[in-house]
Amino acid sequence: MAEKNNVFFDFPEMDVELLRSIKKSIDASYKNFSREYGEGIESFFDPLLQFLVFFEKLLIATPWPILIIVFCVLAYLGSHSKKVVVGVILSFFAIGYFGMWDNTMRTISIIVVCTFMAVSLGIPIGIAMARSDRAQSAITPVLDIMQTMPSFVYLIPIVMLLGIGKVPGVIAVIIYAIPPVIRLTNLGIRLVDKEVLEAADAFGANTWQKLTRVQFPLALPTIFAGINQTIMMALAMVVIASMIGVKGLGQPVLKAITNQYFTLGVFNGLAIVALAIIFDRVSQSYGKRIQKHLYGAVNG
Template sequence: MDWFWKFPHMNDDSLRNLKKTIDDGFREFTRAWGGGIEAFFDPLRRLLIFVERLLLNTPWPLVLVVIAAIAWFASRRLSIVIGTVITLLLIGYFDMWEDTMRTVSMILVCTAVAIAVGLPVGIMMARSNKLQSIINPILDVMQTMPSFVYLIPVVMLLGIGRVPGVLAVVIYAIPPMIRLTNLGIRLVDRDVLEAADAFGSSSWQKLRNVQIPLALPTIMAGINQTIMMALAMVVIASMIGVQGLGQPVLRAINNQYFTLGLFNGLAIVGIAIIFDRISQAYGRRLQKHLEAVHG
């Protein structure tokens, strides 16, 4: 009756051999292709270093003015601009400016990569039900896999540093970008598409002039969610050498420094709120503009 109480499983030797085979195979793959993969991602490393140096070497008043101008352009709301400026001034006053700029540079690069990859994939999913049925389970796994697990293969392939951190963040944060791009394009009114067909629009012209503009509010929601998930990954990415606000939080956890962790955690929250308010306000403006044009 042991089988009734104890779930049948692979014997220990077979399970050990299976795990060893997979681990050895991945190590061989790393040794054979790690250098080539690292060279492939070198432009990404250069881009991250460029953006980080740009933000760090630019005088803080100028950075503050530029971010406030972006907030105004996106939202047209004085309250969001004032909130953004006050948050950044407090971050600088508590000596977290440099770490914040490092984090912002990483989020900007990760978001750009997520858009560059996620937008075409979402468009292809919207055009093919078969492709959607293939990619959806992959996205489900990406969204439910514990975030620490992403670090293991990335570190084995690329070691410790900026690029592995960016890749881990992008893998974790890209699913909303893909899903909402797919959803936004599928929700475009069929009557509008038929009108475009009646005017002789090609498939590319329909995508560029009709589908993407009408799906922009939904795509902006995807960008917003991608940014939020990237910020949530900041502390975990600091474990593999990503500089920014995550490293002081990790140091505070290891050494039980309450105020260090609290202040840097609040700075991450502040940056998240700034990104969230700006992107959401811009999405609402796009929605109102499109309703005015097509309504």
């Protein structure tokens, strides 16, 4: 009776040889694709690599007092909060004192570039989703896959195609971090009150004017929430990207994991946390201030 139940309830499986042949054909096809087009794709990303290297060298070569002053000015312009400025000063002094300055500058350069690329690509895609239900239905499953797929999986095809280094790491970070800004841009624009849009139509506003002067300003809090999430996810991906040669705070953390260096891992992890808090506080405050200003312009 037990044997019959096992036979009856066994799930039908694909033939082992057929499955093996399918896997081999897919692997061979991707390897041939990477051999044929890998160099061309890599050359396409050369400007991004050059800019990233330039920005990283600029941050490392600039004397630390000047950088701290610049960071404090940017933090104050973004937040208008003296507490945030004090936090920036204390955080970067601690980072420099414990010998993590260069790696922190490398991480900042990667985060800034990745966030800029993710926002530049994500906001237009989010706007397209908000303006078209068909585009939303087509893009949403892709975003679902990007957000649920384990981050390590991103590294496999990218490394096979481009090898190891900065560019593969940047691409992996962008893919991992871009979904929130796309989703929340779409959501923010769709949540704009229809009565406000009807009033804009009554005043003769065209599609571009409604988008730039009504929808986008009113959606800014939601969009900046997406940017915040993108920054946080980019910082979270820094440690994983260090596995393919991306220098920064992630490499000491990875070294601490493999060699069980508790203090090294904790210090560099806290440096990542400090950067995350600073980016979060400044971007949130800046988004609220810009939204108030533009909302007043809309009402006026």
